[in-house]
Structure formats: structure tokens, C-alpha cells
Amino acid sequence: MSAKVGTPPKHRGPRVDMWTVVIFAGFAIVVVFLIYPLFDIFRYSFLDKVTGSFSLSNWKTFFSKAYYLRAFWHSILIALLTTFFSMVLGIPLAFFTTRYRIRGTNLLNTLAVLALLSPTFIGAYSWITMLGRNGFLRLLFQSIGINLPPIYGAFGIVLADSLQYYPFVSLMTAGALMTIDRSLEEASENLGARSLKTFFSVTLPMVMPSVTGGALIVFMMSLSNFGTPMIIGGNYLVLPTLAYNLFTSEISQTPGMASTVSIILMLCASVVIVLQQWVSSRRKYASMLVNRPIVKQLKGIKSFLAHLLCYSIVFFSTLPLAVIVFYSFRKTSGPVFQPGFSLDSYRQIFFDVPKTVTNSFLYSLTAVLLIATVGTLLGFVIARKRNAAVRVLDPLLMIPYMVPGTVLGIGFIVAFNKPPLILSGTATIIILTYFIRRLPYSVRSAASILKQIDPALEEAGINLGSPPGCTFRTVTLPLMQGGIISGAIMSWVTSINELSASILLYVGKTMTMPIKIYLSVADGYFGTATAMSTILLVVTGVSMFIVNKYFNRGSEVFVSA
Amino acid sequence: MAFIQIVDLEKYFGEVRALSGINLEIEKGEFFTLLGPSGCGKTTLLRTIAGFYRQDKGDVYIDGELINNVPAYQRNTGMVFQNYAVFPHMTVFDNVAYGLRVRKLSKEEILRKVSAALKSVHLEGYEQRTPDKLSGGQQQRVSLARAMVIQPRVLLFDEPLSNLDAKLRIEMREEIRTVQKSLGITSIYVTHDQEEALVISDRIAVMNQGVIQQIGKPWEIYVNPQSTFVAYFVGKINMLTMRLGESAGQGLRRATSGNFSLFVPAEGTEQLHEAIVAFRPEDVAEAVRHDGQNTLSGTLKSVSFMGSVARFELDVEGQEITIDRYRPREADMPQRGASMSFEIPAPSMLLFDPNTGVRIGKGAQR
Numbered sequence: 001m002s003a004k005v006g007t008p009p010k011h012r013g014p015r016v017d018m019w020t021v022v023i024f025a026g027f028a029i030v031v032v033f034l035i036y037p038l039f040d041i042f043r044y045s046f047l048d049k050v051t052g053s054f055s056l057s058n059w060k061t062f063f064s065k066a067y068y069l070r071a072f073w074h075s076i077l078i079a080l081l082t083t084f085f086s087m088v089l090g091i092p093l094a095f096f097t098t099r100y101r102i103r104g105t106n107l108l109n110t111l112a113v114l115a116l117l118s119p120t121f122i123g124a125y126s127w128i129t130m131l132g133r134n135g136f137l138r139l140l141f142q143s144i145g146i147n148l149p150p151i152y153g154a155f156g157i158v159l160a161d162s163l164q165y166y167p168f169v170s171l172m173t174a175g176a177l178m179t180i181d182r183s184l185e186e187a188s189e190n191l192g193a194r195s196l197k198t199f200f201s202v203t204l205p206m207v208m209p210s211v212t213g214g215a216l217i218v219f220m221m222s223l224s225n226f227g228t229p230m231i232i233g234g235n236y237l238v239l240p241t242l243a244y245n246l247f248t249s250e251i252s253q254t255p256g257m258a259s260t261v262s263i264i265l266m267l268c269a270s271v272v273i274v275l276q277q278w279v280s281s282r283r284k285y286a287s288m289l290v291n292r293p294i295v296k297q298l299k300g301i302k303s304f305l306a307h308l309l310c311y312s313i314v315f316f317s318t319l320p321l322a323v324i325v326f327y328s329f330r331k332t333s334g335p336v337f338q339p340g341f342s343l344d345s346y347r348q349i350f351f352d353v354p355k356t357v358t359n360s361f362l363y364s365l366t367a368v369l370l371i372a373t374v375g376t377l378l379g380f381v382i383a384r385k386r387n388a389a390v391r392v393l394d395p396l397l398m399i400p401y402m403v404p405g406t407v408l409g410i411g412f413i414v415a416f417n418k419p420p421l422i423l424s425g426t427a428t429i430i431i432l433t434y435f436i437r438r439l440p441y442s443v444r445s446a447a448s449i450l451k452q453i454d455p456a457l458e459e460a461g462i463n464l465g466s467p468p469g470c471t472f473r474t475v476t477l478p479l480m481q482g483g484i485i486s487g488a489i490m491s492w493v494t495s496i497n498e499l500s501a502s503i504l505l506y507v508g509k510t511m512t513m514p515i516k517i518y519l520s521v522a523d524g525y526f527g528t529a530t531a532m533s534t535i536l537l538v539v540t541g542v543s544m545f546i547v548n549k550y551f552n553r554g555s556e557v558f559v560s561a
Numbered sequence: 562m563a564f565i566q567i568v569d570l571e572k573y574f575g576e577v578r579a580l581s582g583i584n585l586e587i588e589k590g591e592f593f594t595l596l597g598p599s600g601c602g603k604t605t606l607l608r609t610i611a612g613f614y615r616q617d618k619g620d621v622y623i624d625g626e627l628i629n630n631v632p633a634y635q636r637n638t639g640m641v642f643q644n645y646a647v648f649p650h651m652t653v654f655d656n657v658a659y660g661l662r663v664r665k666l667s668k669e670e671i672l673r674k675v676s677a678a679l680k681s682v683h684l685e686g687y688e689q690r691t692p693d694k695l696s697g698g699q700q701q702r703v704s705l706a707r708a709m710v711i712q713p714r715v716l717l718f719d720e721p722l723s724n725l726d727a728k729l730r731i732e733m734r735e736e737i738r739t740v741q742k743s744l745g746i747t748s749i750y751v752t753h754d755q756e757e758a759l760v761i762s763d764r765i766a767v768m769n770q771g772v773i774q775q776i777g778k779p780w781e782i783y784v785n786p787q788s789t790f791v792a793y794f795v796g797k798i799n800m801l802t803m804r805l806g807e808s809a810g811q812g813l814r815r816a817t818s819g820n821f822s823l824f825v826p827a828e829g830t831e832q833l834h835e836a837i838v839a840f841r842p843e844d845v846a847e848a849v850r851h852d853g854q855n856t857l858s859g860t861l862k863s864v865s866f867m868g869s870v871a872r873f874e875l876d877v878e879g880q881e882i883t884i885d886r887y888r889p890r891e892a893d894m895p896q897r898g899a900s901m902s903f904e905i906p907a908p909s910m911l912l913f914d915p916n917t918g919v920r921i922g923k924g925a926q927r
Binding site for chain 2: 454456457459460461462463464465466467468470471474475478479
């Protein structure tokens with residue numbers, strides 16, 4: 001131990017390390033791809049359509065014409081109803097699967113999450129094939145003399161949305177129910193309360209923060225959902241579809257009304273996000289898990305009814321997916337389904353529009369690499385380098401949470417079809433949309449993984465002579481790996497299923513699968529639509545499987561990530 | 562100039578002053594300990610030396626070099642962390658080799674140095690183990706080997722033993738001391754455990770509220786504390802606030818508290834009417850007679866049997882006084898409520914100014 005050990009090379013002068021560059025890049029991303037487009041929308045909403053000068057005419061129009069105001073109330077109503085029904089479905093499912101022995105709970109959770117993660121427009125479209133004008137279920141019911149209400153409009157949207165989004169409530173509630181200290185419920189029973197009384201006076205209040213948290217996510221998702229109301233809404237306009245329609249009809253002029261509607265939609269979303277932050281910041285009754293709740297075994301008819309309830313809920317949410325897969329293997333001739341089975345629809349995709357499939361994969365993959373890299377670096381900065389600049393950057397990076405896809409799409413078009421940065425019609429703009437929409441999730445998840453890694457490990461690396469960048473590469477990154485990859489897979493799923501922003505931004509050569517599905521449905525080419533939807537479902541399912549299998553993450557990760 | 566020199570160091574966290582007026586000189590090869598309660602600033606000072614914190618004022622020199630602007634990774638200080646900070650994704654070998662690889666040493670040299678380091682902490686044969694297969698003590702040995710293998714200018718210990726159980730703690734502190742002496746690496750050691758500090762250190766700095774209270778050899782800190790804080794924090798001590806009376810000759814002065822009085826050293830008390838009179842339980846002698854000078858009687862309130870010592874808590878005229886009896890025997894143990902007499906030798910007393918807590922007079926004789 002007497003030989004001289006070399007010291008690392010010295011450098012003096014201002015300390016610009018790697019993280020300074022990352023923080024700067026974070027600000028650049030926020031300014032160029034969020035503030036600039038959003039400010040452009042804001043600006044357009046105050047420009048007169050004809051003269052192009054400052055005016056309040058768009059805002060006056062919005063608040064004076066029933067056509068616009070109605071869409072606002074529709075949005076609120078749909079979101080409220082969807083939230084209500086998600087709770088009606090989600091809370092009992094959570095309670096029964098966590099407190100009673102229900103066979104196949106894992107399968108139920110997996111199917112529910114698959115339905116949750118699948119593109120919204122697939123579910124909506126499937127309900128049309130079942131309950132649309134010539135839907136097979138409608139015809140079936142008609143043959144026994146029952147006339148179902150028309151699926152187009154509010155009924156269809158709420159039906160499709162509730163059956164897709166209830167897992168937000170059920171998984172978050174289940175998570176809370178599993179971590180309640182058993183002794184609290186036992187104390188209640190010991191003090192003489194019956195089980196029903198205990199449920200309403202002890203159990204439910206304890207899990208309420210989680211229920212509310214899940215419900216607010218549902219409200220938010222439903223409010224900003226574009227695919228479902230677009231496909232199943234018919235003339236029943238909500239804010240995202242109104243903005244889309246206005247934008248596509250204003251294409252030759254300044255998009256004043258579309259911008260105004262976008263701002264209003266964003267304001268609604270912001271209110272919900274603020275509420276959600278408030279709810280999640282309030283105290284959660286997590287316990288030390290000394291006494292996990294008992295899972296009771298039900299007997300006889302009670303057990304049967306509990307199983308029936310749980311399986312029915314999951315069955316109806318998975319049914320649309322099964323129908324789509326089933327139809328994708330039906331024989332087709334042009335737009336019409338024929339009796340018998342074949343791979344016609346798949347063949348058609350690979351002969352007619354292979355570019356659409358490769359586009360989807362290529363764009364999502366590129367976006368995911370960007371998201372994972374940038375998200376991890378920014379997550380690190382937020383978790384570990386809390387200086388004044390980072391404290392400003394942190395909330396800015398969360399802006400995409402409150403920007404519905406439709407709004408971001410409109411913002412990107414108006415901002416990037418003119419100098420200094422022209423991106424319209426390129427693949428880059430679509431990849432950037434995926435990137436921006438997913439970035440806050442990725443940053444948040446990287447930051448939360450880092451919170452579980454002892455900072456002393458990084459200090460040890462630095463102390464042993466390794467510069468910050470090198471320490472990050474050799475110590476931090478290897479420890480974050482699992483979390484980063486499972487987060488990246490989640491980003492992959494949401495990117496490849498993205499419709500609401502990309503539908504505004506695509507041109508012929510940059511078409512992706514979700515867009516093609518939407519267009520095929522609109523044109524009546526159901527074969528192509530079902531086959532492509534099946535491909536997306538398989539991609540989603542396989543990704544979920546990988547996360548579950550190789551990263552030991554439970555179903556909750558899909559809700560939180 | 563001393564090997565490590567810290568001049569007028571000051572550090573704030575927001576509005577909170579974590580360190581102020583820190584001046585230290587540490588000699589080459591010295592084992593220097595920062596001792597104090599949690600929140601006293603000892604870890605902050607250590608981390609400032611390591612470069613994890615930037616001081617707001619003052620200078621740090623190592624080996625004559627001003628290192629204020631040297632980033633942490635170029636300071637060449639080997640740190641042993643409280644929770645070990647052993648890289649969980651690397652084997653024992655890779656952990657210890659980490660700093661050598663950063664320094665781009667040759668494979669052979671790394672192998673030689675790592676083997677030597679592991680040998681000196683008794684971990685030969687553990688090279689390919691992963692940290693999750695190691696006990697806390699073994700992990701701390703890895704941490705120590707990893708810090709010293711880079712031959713740092715100074716070894717920094719941040720409460721390295723606080724997560725270990727009592728027996729292992731004593732074993733490890735002896736080992737750290739042995740390794741440090743055999744390598745001759747200057748070391749700064751942070752702990753809140755006063756016994757550990759006394760055993761392991763060449764010198765100790767006792768800290769409280771961001772200020773160094775006293776610097777000295779373990780002996781000086783214990784026998785000759787310069788403030789009530791140091792006296793109270795290091796070892797057990799009795800403290801009585803007493804009124805000072807007339808001189809009693811022979812360098813003594815009468816002091817009273819309630820219904821009892823003592824003769825205490827007069828040196829330096831001329832201006833005072835009150836003083837805190839302090840004495841350690843082991844300096845008190847149990848007395849057979851009740852009328853000796855400085856002999857008091859009290860009622861036994863509780864007994865703590867600690868093996869080599871029995872510690873008695875007595876009530877003396879409403880004051881609580883602790884005295885120790887060595888080599889206690891069960892047959893001789895007094896019962897609760899028994900009356901006990903004891904004598905406090907005046908030379909063992911330490912006097913403090915009750916307003917400032919500062920020592921009065923020179924040294925206790927021991």
C-alpha cells in the first residue's frame with residue numbers, strides 16, 4: 001500500500017457540470033415545446049377572425065352561443081357521470097377482491113388493466129359494433145322485443161368511458177384497502193359495531209383519499225378524452241371534439257375559436273389537477289403493515305354472488321376488446337364482413353398500409369428513447385439537485401398533465417407551421433407530441449425511484465474520485481435500471497396508442513395505426529380497423545406482461561405511471 | 562502550518578447557522594474526533610471538508626493547499642458513511658476497486674491493492690460476494706477498505722458504527738484504530754458516543770450548536786472540561802448551583818445550597834456570589850463517619866447495577882446526587898430508602914460560572 005496512487009486530473013474555474021446542462025435543456029424543452037405553443041393558442045384566442053387585431057370576440061362568442069356552451073356542459077356532465085359509474089364499478093370490485101377470496105383475482109386485475117390501457121377509440125368502436133344501428137347485440141335484443149336506447153351520444157360515451165376507466169378507482173382503492181391496519185376494523189367490531197357499520201364508519205373513510213384520487217383521475221381522463229366522443233358521440237359534442245371540429249373547419253383562417261375552446265378545456269383540466277394534487281397531498285392513512293387485513297372465505301350463495309359481481313364487471317369491460325379481436329379474424333369483402341374466418345384483414349394491412357404499422361413502431365420507439373433518457377436526467381435533477389432553478393423547473397415540467405392531447409396538437413400546429421421552427425408535416429412533430437405528453441410521468445417516476453436510492457451511494461462515488469457524470473453512470477443509473485425500463489414500457493404503450501394530438505398533426509406519409517383505425521372506422525372499413533386494433537391490443541398486452549413478469553411490478557404501477 | 566487547517570468556517574442552511582467560527586488544526590497522522598449531540602454541526606463540518614457542502618465563509622486547507630474551490634471528487638478524501646453506502650449492484654471486489662478504476666490504475670495494481678485492503682479488514686475470500694450477503698459489520702469493513710485503498714489524504718468517518726450492535730461496535734472501533742495507526746492516515750471521526758470518542762481519539766473537539774466548545778486530548782476533555790456543556794456531555798457528572806460564602810482558608814470557600822454546605826476551591830471565584838459546583842460520581846467516596854469535611858447524607862432513591870459499578874441515585878435535601886461504588890457485592894447492597902453518607906473531595910470539584918457556563922479556576926486534580 002505504499003505505492004503512490006494517482007489523483008484524478010484537476011480542473012479549476014467555473015463549475016459547469018453535466019447537471020447544469022441538463023437543467024438548461026429542461027428549460028429549453030419547456031419553453032420551446034410547451035410555453036411557446038400554449039402561448040400561441042392563448043394569443044390566437046384574442047385575435048379577431050377577420051381583422052387579426054386584438055379582440056374579445058372569440059370569448060364573447062363562446063359564452064353567448066348555445067352551441068359552444070352546450071359542449072362545455074356536455075363535457076362536465078360526461079366526466080361527472082363517468083366518474084360516478086367508475087366508482088360504482090370500482091369500489092365494490094376493489095372491496096370484494098381484497099377482502100374475500102375471489103378465484104382468479106390476478107386475472108381479473110390483468111384484464112381490467114388491459115382494458116384500461118387499450119386505446120379509448122377501440123372500446124368505443126367495439127360498442128358500436130355491438131349496440132350501433134346494426135349492432136349484433138341490438139338486433140339480438142330487438143328479436144326478443146327490447147329496444148335499447150341509441151348508443152350514439154351521451155349514453156355511449158359514458159358507457160365506454162366508465163367501463164374503460166373504472167380500474168383507476170378499483171386499483172387505487174384496492175391498494176388502500178390492502179394496507180389498512182386490521183386492528184382498526186377489529187377495534188370497531190370489538191366496540192360493538194356490525195360489519196356493515198364498520199365498513200361505512202371505519203373502512204370507507206380510511207380509503208376515501210385513495211378513492212377520491214382515483215375518481216379525479218377518471219374525471220380528468222374522461223374530460224380530455226377525444227377518441228371515444230369522436231367515434232361514438234355523433235352530434236353530441238364535448239370540448240375536445242368541438243375544438244377538433246372548429247380547428248379543422250378553420251383551417252384556412254386564424255384558429256380563433258378552436259384556441260378559445262382549447263384554453264377553456266385546459267382551464268377545466270387545471271382545476272381538476274389542482275384538486276388532485278390537493279387530495280394526494282393530504283394525509284393518507286398508510287400503516288406500517290403489521291396487521292394485514294384478513295382475506296375471508298365466503299361460503300355458498302354469498303361466494304357465488306361475489307364472484308358473479310366481480311366477473312361481470314371485468315367481463316363487460318373486456319368484452320369490447322374480445323369482440324374486436326373476434327371480428328379481426330372474420331372474412332371481409334371490401335368494407336363488408338362475410339361469414340367465415342380468414343386473415344384477410346391482416347393481409348390487407350400488410351399489403352396496403354405497411355408504412356402505417358412501421359411508422360407507429362418507429363415513432364413510438366424513438367419517442368420512448370427520448371422520454372426515458374430526458375425523463376431520467378430531469379428526474380435526477382429534480383430529486384437530487386434542488387436549487388432555485390430546479391424549483392422553478394419542477395412545476396413547469398408538470399404542465400403537460402393539464403394539457404389535453406387535442407390542445408397540445410392544436411398548439412403544435414399553430415406554433416410550428418411558421419418560422420422560426422417549421423415542423424408541420426414531419427415525423428418529428430409527432431414524435432415530439434408523444435415525448436411531451438409522456439414527459440411528466442417519466443420525470444415523476446424517475447424522481448420517485450431516486451427517492452428510494454440512498455444519496456450516500458452517490459456521495460461515495462464522488463468521494464472516491466469519480467466526477468458527477470461518471471458517478472451517475474456507474475452508480476445511480478444501474479440502480480435505477482429496472483424502474484426506468486418499466487416506465488419506458490408504459491411510455492411505449494401510451495405512445496403507440498396516442499390519437500388525440502397526432503390526429504391533428506399527421507399527413508399522409510406520417511400516418512400511425514391509431515389514426516388509420518379512426519379513419520377506417522369513419523370510412524366503414526371495419527376489417528382494417530379491427531385487425532389494426534388487435535395489433536395494438538397485442539402490443540399493449542405483451543408490454544404489460546413484460547412489466548409484470550420481469551420487473552415484479554403489481555397492477556398499481558399502471559395507474560401511477 | 563498543520564496538515565489540515567480550518568480557518569473561521571461558517572455555514573448556513575437558509576437562515577439557520579449550522580457552523581460558526583470553526584478553527585481547527587489537525588496534525589498529519591492524527592486521529593481527530595468531532596463529538597457532540599445530534600444537530601450540533603459535526604456532520605456538517607465533516608461534509609464541508611469532504612466537499613459535499615460549500616461553506617459560506619472561511620477556508621479549508623489540506624496539506625497547505627486551499628481546497629475551497631476543489632470539487633468533492635478531486636479532494637482525495639476517503640469517506641466511511643454511517644449507513645455504509647456500499648454499492649449494492651457491485652461485488653465486494655468491485656466496491657473496493659471503484660476508486661482505483663476511476664484513477665485508471667492497471668489491472669494488476671488494482672488486484673494487488675484491493676487484496677491488501679481486504680486483508681487488512683479481514684475480508685479475504687469475500688471478493689465475489691454481493692453486499693446483500695454481508696452483515697452490517699462486514700459491509701462497514703468493505704466501506705472502510707474502499708475508503709482507504711485510494712490512499713486518501715484524510716479519512717473521514719461519519720458515525721460509522723452507529724448502526725452496529727453494541728459488541729460489534731467495540732470490536733470495530735478497535736479495528737479502525739489499528740488500521741488507521743498502521744497506515745498513518747490522518748483521520749477525522751464524527752460520533753455522538755462520548756465513550757467511543759474517548760477510546761478512539763488522539764484529540765477531540767466537542768461541539769454544540771455549531772460551535773466548538775473545547776478541543777483537547779480525551780483526558781483533558783474528561784478531567785478538565787472548560788464548560789458545563791462539555792462536562793455534562795462527556796461522562797456522568799453531578800451539578801449543584803450553590804451560593805458562595807466566606808473564605809475558609811487553605812484555598813477553599815464555603816458554598817451553601819439549602820440546608821447543606823460544602824468547602825469548594827476558591828480559585829477564581831472572587832467576583833462571584835454563585836457557582837455551579839460539579840463532581841463526577843466516581844470521585845465521591847462513601848463515608849463511614851457523618852461529620853467529616855464535605856460529608857453529606859442522602860436517602861437512596863434508586864440503584865442501577867452495571868456490572869463493574871453500582872450507581873446510586875441519592876436525594877440530598879431535595880437535590881439529586883449520583884455516586885458510584887466499584888466492585889459492588891450483592892450482600893452489601895443498600896435497600897431503597899436507606900441513608901448513605903459520602904464525601905466529596907474538594908480537589909475533585911469543578912466550578913462553573915452559572916451565567917455563562919464557563920469554567921472557573923484551573924484544573925481538577927486527578
